[in-house]
Amino acid sequence: MSSFSRFAGVLAIATFAACGMDPVHDGAVAAQGKEVTGVPIGEFHRAGQPCVVCHEEHGPASNSVFSIAGTVFAGPNGTVGVEGATIQMTDSKNSKFEKATNCVGNFFVKPSEWDPAFPILVRVAKGAAKRSMKSPIGREPSCGNCHARIIDENNQYGSMPHVYLFAGDDPAGPSKNCPVNPDLGL
Amino acid sequence: MKPGPLAFSLVSGAVAAWLAVACSSTPGSTDKFTVTGPNPGDFSATTGGVGPVFERHCGSFDCHGNPSRAMRIYSQNGLRLPNEAGILPGAAVTTPDEVSANYRSIIAVEPEQTNSVTLGKAQPDSLLIIKKPLGPGPGEAHKGGTVMIKGDDTEKCLTGWLLGKVDKNACTAAAQLP
Numbered sequence: 001m002s003s004f005s006r007f008a009g010v011l012a013i014a015t016f017a018a019c020g021m022d023p024v025h026d027g028a029v030a031a032q033g034k035e036v037t038g039v040p041i042g043e044f045h046r047a048g049q050p051c052v053v054c055h056e057e058h059g060p061a062s063n064s065v066f067s068i069a070g071t072v073f074a075g076p077n078g079t080v081g082v083e084g085a086t087i088q089m090t091d092s093k094n095s096k097f098e099k100a101t102n103c104v105g106n107f108f109v110k111p112s113e114w115d116p117a118f119p120i121l122v123r124v125a126k127g128a129a130k131r132s133m134k135s136p137i138g139r140e141p142s143c144g145n146c147h148a149r150i151i152d153e154n155n156q157y158g159s160m161p162h163v164y165l166f167a168g169d170d171p172a173g174p175s176k177n178c179p180v181n182p183d184l185g186l
Numbered sequence: 187m188k189p190g191p192l193a194f195s196l197v198s199g200a201v202a203a204w205l206a207v208a209c210s211s212t213p214g215s216t217d218k219f220t221v222t223g224p225n226p227g228d229f230s231a232t233t234g235g236v237g238p239v240f241e242r243h244c245g246s247f248d249c250h251g252n253p254s255r256a257m258r259i260y261s262q263n264g265l266r267l268p269n270e271a272g273i274l275p276g277a278a279v280t281t282p283d284e285v286s287a288n289y290r291s292i293i294a295v296e297p298e299q300t301n302s303v304t305l306g307k308a309q310p311d312s313l314l315i316i317k318k319p320l321g322p323g324p325g326e327a328h329k330g331g332t333v334m335i336k337g338d339d340t341e342k343c344l345t346g347w348l349l350g351k352v353d354k355n356a357c358t359a360a361a362q363l364p
Contacts, residue, residue, distance in 0.1 A: 135263035140248035
């Protein structure tokens with residue numbers, strides 16, 4: 001399934017959720033595929049995926065809901081996660097919050113930490129490297145629902161490539177003591 | 187300029203726009219409803235234009251920059267109109283074709299009521315394009331919440347445009363990206 005249709009699926013959640021049955025959302029969850037062997041379920045899993053498809057009130061990870069979550073990769077090509085990148089966020093009431101990525105590039109914000117009033121602005125930084133998203137995020141909590149891992153003719157006009165910080169590799173290199181491989185090899 | 191179904195010249199700066207709505211009960215009918223829309227030249231203007239305000243505040247992928255939602259908005263920083271030139275989100279500036287499509291999709295939300303407003307027979311705040319962004323209370327329920335406040339630059343820009351006296355300064359301020 002193209003990531004664009006996954007995206008459309010996610011947006012339909014609110015409409016269906018009230019009925020207790022949501023085929024569209026179930027499809028969006030299933031579209032993420034199975035867990036990868038060797039990567040434990042937890043903060044290092046499913047790098048690059050739209051985390052909040054599952055980590056929301058009606059998703060399979062409803063006991064760990066996130067208000068914002070995603071992954072930062074090193075460059076436009078390849079899928080090596082960046083450790084220690086800061087996601088700097090500002091909401092519409094000018095409340096600011098920062099969160100650092102873990103060794104696979106994943107980050108997640110719990111509502112108890114920060115529950116932003118959308119729209120929000122985001123910037124990613126590590127050392128001297130910075131990249132800002134110019135436009136605001138209207139209401140979507142998963143970076144991965146707009147920034148897809150695969151861009152093709154099905155989603156190219158309505159999706160961005162994965163979030164990345166450098167023109168190529170992270171000058172600091174990938175994390176050396178990460179419990180899982182920070183390179184997805186995709 | 188001769189009005190035609192969904193055909194009008196925006197780039198040429200024509201002041202009136204026509205939107206032909208085919209009669210739904212008679213397939214193939216040539217009955218048309220002609221809409222005089224708010225000034226397309228003020229919409230497409232590159233400085234102080236109204237179009238960039240819609241792009242900035244409504245056009246993200248998760249809002250109206252999405253093919254599954256009404257009032258579809260194309261923009262440089264959002265959804266792109268399929269094209270042969272290889273223009274993708276985040277790249278080249280919003281194209282004239284995209285500006286024109288945005289104008290039509292905004293008018294098409296409520297063609298008849300928009301016509302009444304443009305002709306001075308109704309107030310701008312009778313339109314969904316004003317009520318929805320104001321949100322519940324001053325406006326009405328909106329899935330995207332309250333994204334405009336009475337008296338802010340966005341509201342001044344949109345309302346002025348609908349009244350035929352666009353406030354270019356307000357539009358410039360409202361279109362500003364951080």
